[in-house]
Structure formats: C-alpha cells, structure tokens
Amino acid sequence: MQLKPKPTSGAPTLRRMLATAATGLLASAHAGAQDEPPDVPTTNVDTGVLYYHENGRVQAIEPDLDVSYQVNEDSLFSFGIAADTLTGATPLGAVPSSLPQTFVRPYKVIPLGTPVTVTTASGGSVVTIIPPATGAKTQTLAATSTVPANTFPLDHSFTDLRIAGHMGWQQSLSSTLKLDGGVAYSKEHDYRSESAHLGLSKDFNAHNTTLNAGVNYESDLSFPLGGTPTPLTQMSGDWKGADASRHEIDAVFGITQVMSRRWLTTLSYSYAGDRGYQNDPYKIISVVDPVSGQPTTQLYENRPETRRKHSVFLDNKIHLARDVVAVSLRGYKDDWGIKSVTAELRYRFQIARDYYIEPHVRYYSQGAADFFHYYLVGAEPLPQYASADTRLAKFHAQTYGLKYGMPFNEGSEFSIRIEYYDQHGNGSPSYAVGQLRQQNLFPDLKAATMLLGYSYAF
C-alpha cells in the first residue's frame, strides 16, 4: 500500500494551527540565538530561458538570471542579468501595394573615396552609394530593399542584442516598515536605458494590510542606425540627425490585503509621465493617392513628445483545497487616446506535492491612439502627429498557456511553460481607398513561446 500525503484540508485543523504557531515561536527564539546558523535558505537563484517565435517575423532567445541574498535578518541584496538576441523581420509601417515597392535606409558611413566592396546588406538589401554633398569628407551607403506586390512590407534587416542588468537592496527599518531601492541598465546596439527606483512598504493590522509606494526614474537614449530622422520627412538613404533622449518618471501606490486565510488581494495604481523622443525611428507611414490607393511617398512617423499613462491593477489569489487560482484585471489609459483592459486567469492544479499543472488565459483589448492612421491621403493636409505602427492601433489579443512545475525543496523548482499569443486587428478598414480595399492592412500576429525556469534556494 502506498501512503500519500494528506491533502490540505478545507478548514484549519487545531493541529495545523498549533504547528504553525509553534513554528513561529521557535523561529523567534531561534533568531535570538546569535551563535547558531540560520536554518532557512539565504540565497535564491532564479534562472530562465525564453524562446519566442512569431510567424514569419521576430524570433528571440532570452536567458535571464536573478540572485537574491539575505545579508542578515533585515537586509536583502539582489542582482540580475539578462540577454536578448533578436532576429527576423518587423513591420515597416508602410501599406502593401498591388505593385512592387522599394524602401531605402542608411546603412553605413565611410570616408570619401573608400572602395566599396559590399553589395548586399542584412535582410537581402542592395547596397547603393548616396552621392556625397560638395565638400563632404564622408559618404553614406544606403540599403535598398524591394517588397513584392501584395505583400505586407517588413524590415528584414532587424537584428539586435540586448544586455540588461539590475541591482537592488531591501532593508527592514522596523518589523512593519521596509525600504527598497535599486538601479537598472540595459543596452542595445541602438538604444540605452538607465533607471533607478525607491520604494517603501508598511504593514498594518497584524501584517494583514500592506501599503506600498514607489517611484522610478528612467532615462533613455536612442541612437538609431542611420541617425534620428526628422519626423514626417520622406524616407531616404541619407544619414540623419543626432541621438535623441527620453525621460520617464513612474509612481506606484498599492495596497495588499489578506482577506482570509485563503485569499490575498492587491490593488495598485501606477502613473507614468514620459517626455522626450517617443518615435520609433525605423517606422514610416505611407502617403497614398486618394483614388488609386497606391503609395506615393513614405514619411517617417511622428508621435507627441509627452505621454501620461495611468494604470489600475487588481490581483486576487485564492487558495482552494489544494489548488491556487489567480485572477487579475488591469485598466489602462493615456493621453494619446489609448485605453485598454487586460484580464488574466491562472489555475494551479496541485496534482501532487512535487508537481503541478497551471493553465493560463489572458485577454487584452486596446483602442487606437488618436494619431494612428493606417496611411495618410495625399490630397489631405499633413497632420501634426501620425504613426502607422500597429501597436498603436485598435486590436485585441489572447494568450493561452500551460505550465508544468516541479517544486523539489523549499524555494527550489523546475518549470516548463508553453504559450501561444494571437493578436487580431482590423485589416480592412471601411474607409480604405482604391487598391487598399484588396489588401490586409493588419495581418494577425501569432507567436509561440517556451520558457524553461529553474530556481534554487540554499
């Protein structure tokens, strides 16, 4: 006969209560004994490798490592590093056409007179020489790519490596007050981000209520390949302007409440104020003929230089007899006119003490930014702001996932998770003109991810 551990019962038994209370008293007594080593893990190592694959577009591999170390009873030090390698194709922003289209971008600057030996650039583009200005000491090589007729224009030269790191410190100032702070840094071949945060949390009601508040300051620098384009100017192979910066201040206020022995709820509000360069320097928007719908010009996009974002997030975790269910809702609004809702549900089937299965469903729906246009019409006046980036369009998305986890010690666990992401927008707006009525202006985005996680506590 095989003996199985008794499942967690519905009501707390006297034995469990006494055991928990006794453990707490013993732990307190133990903490007072300075000469004995602690019997709980002091170091947590959390690792993960994410593989992300979009249909016909980007794919990414991201290994991550986070380490936290309990320096003493009141202090926790943590750090982490991450690396992303991205390859594939990303939408240019231009509309498809019933005719082949040609797109040009700056590729490299070389001293004037240098023999040019390259003929192709990444993504299969053809390299051409831009005639230098009179008296110039350098010349620009441009990469020209051709998109076949009736094909959604993608930039196939997309490749990137991102390295990121963060470091933090958490300090208990009293038995109910905690201070935490940290810094983060990330670097790509055309982008750099630096940030610092400071937060405070305070427990009330015998640790049943926690209020927290935090601020984060982020400073980013964009230095795109080919320079920063002047907004709403024609796409060209010329080398563009100087680097551009962006600054963001975030504030988060939250309350976490123990509702009962089995129910934990969190409500938080976050605000972000963004100022500076918000454009995607590689994104363009087509100007089309008002009758035929054929693109006549491609312009670099332009977004407002400020953005104010508000989010409200509600999370509930409920411990059932053995399983745990987590339900969260988020509402988002910004002054670009975007509103969104996100709903997530995770259900953790605790099959046995040492393994569980967790299905996951997420629904997301957003409205379009005020300045989103699939394209601009040639006969109409140019708007102040315009972007054809479909991430600013109206769409909805679903995520379906399944996680298999194997906890094997206190704080240690191996897990594997697969997810499928499906994004749908309106590819045939009713106002489309000419040939655009036959085109799909918002192809669905489908992506699959696999995440391997391993955490170890010692």
Place this chain on the structure above:
Amino acid sequence: MRSICRAWSANRRSELILLLCGAAAACLGGCASVGAKPWEHDLLAERAMRVDSYPLQSAMDDHIYFSKEASTGGRSYAGGGCGCN
C-alpha cells in the same frame, strides 16, 4: 452659463471626492474585520500565494507584452527599459 456649469462641475467633483473618501474609510474600517490570525498564515506563506510568485517570469512576460502592445504598468513600473521593435 459657463460659470454655472463650472460651479456645478466643482460641486459634483467635491461630492465625488467625499464619496470616494467615504468608500475608502468604509473599506479601511472593513479591513479591520478581514484578515487572518498570525497562526493562519500557513497557506499565505506558500510560493504560489505570494503577490508575485515568479518575478523573473513576470518580467519576461512584461517584456514581451511591452514590445507588442501599447499599455504598460499596473503591477509595477511602466518603463520598459528597451527600444523594443
């Protein structure tokens, strides 16, 4: 007419603020009766019941959604720390 509207809107705003303050006070008052006794925190101590049980995996998810959708923030700070395309 505009000044009447403005006064009405200011009154409505102060009523709304009072209502929200009342609701918050009621919630906080109610919070005193909810919760768990110290010896009932056994289930809440489990990893699955933490506010963010798997922060590394949450950060990876946020990074993906940040690069594909326009919304950020909620659980944590809104900044993405990348020029994701």
